[in-house]
Amino acid sequence: MSNEQNINAQKKFGEAVNTGNLESIRNLVASDSVDHDPAPGQVAGPEGYIKFFTMMRTAFPDFKLEVEQLVADDDNVAFAYTATGTHKGDFMGIAPTGKSVRFRGLQISKFKNGKMVERWGSSDELGILKQLGVAPVNA
Numbered sequence: 001m002s003n004e005q006n007i008n009a010q011k012k013f014g015e016a017v018n019t020g021n022l023e024s025i026r027n028l029v030a031s032d033s034v035d036h037d038p039a040p041g042q043v044a045g046p047e048g049y050i051k052f053f054t055m056m057r058t059a060f061p062d063f064k065l066e067v068e069q070l071v072a073d074d075d076n077v078a079f080a081y082t083a084t085g086t087h088k089g090d091f092m093g094i095a096p097t098g099k100s101v102r103f104r105g106l107q108i109s110k111f112k113n114g115k116m117v118e119r120w121g122s123s124d125e126l127g128i129l130k131q132l133g134v135a136p137v138n139a
Contacts (some may be wrong), residue, residue: 008106013025044075059087062086063085075109083104086101102131104124107119108121
C-alpha cells in the first residue's frame with residue numbers, strides 16, 4: 001500500500017475516535033493486529049481498540065485527538081498527538097472529577113493491505129492522573 005493509503009486509514013481511525021463511530025474501526029484494523037503497548041486488559045485486534053475508546057469516551061465524553069505532526073513511509077504512519085477531554089465518567093476506577101485534561105502522545109502504526117497490523121505508542125498517563133488530582137503534581 002502507498003503511504004497515502006496508510007495515512008488515509010490512520011485518519012479514518014482518528015475520525016472514528018473523535019466522532020464515537022467506533023464500529024468503523026473494524027474496517028481499519030486487522031483481526032490479528034498486535035498492540036505492543038496495550039492498555040490494561042486490552043484484547044488484540046479491533047475489539048481491543050473499540051473497548052478502549054468506548055471506555056475513554058465514557059470517561060471523557062468530549063474526548064478529542066488532534067494530530068500535531070505526522071510522517072509516513074510505505075508501511076508505517078507515525079504521529080504525535082494532543083488529546084483533550086473533560087472527566088465526566090469513571091476512568092480506570094477514578095470517579096468523575098469534572099476536570100479537563102490535556103495530554104500528549106506518540107504512535108507508530110504498521111499497515112498491510114490497508115489495515116493496521118501493529119501499533120507502538122505512548123501517552124502521558126501520569127500527566128492525566130496529575131490533572132485529575134489523583135497523583136502528586138511533583139511526581
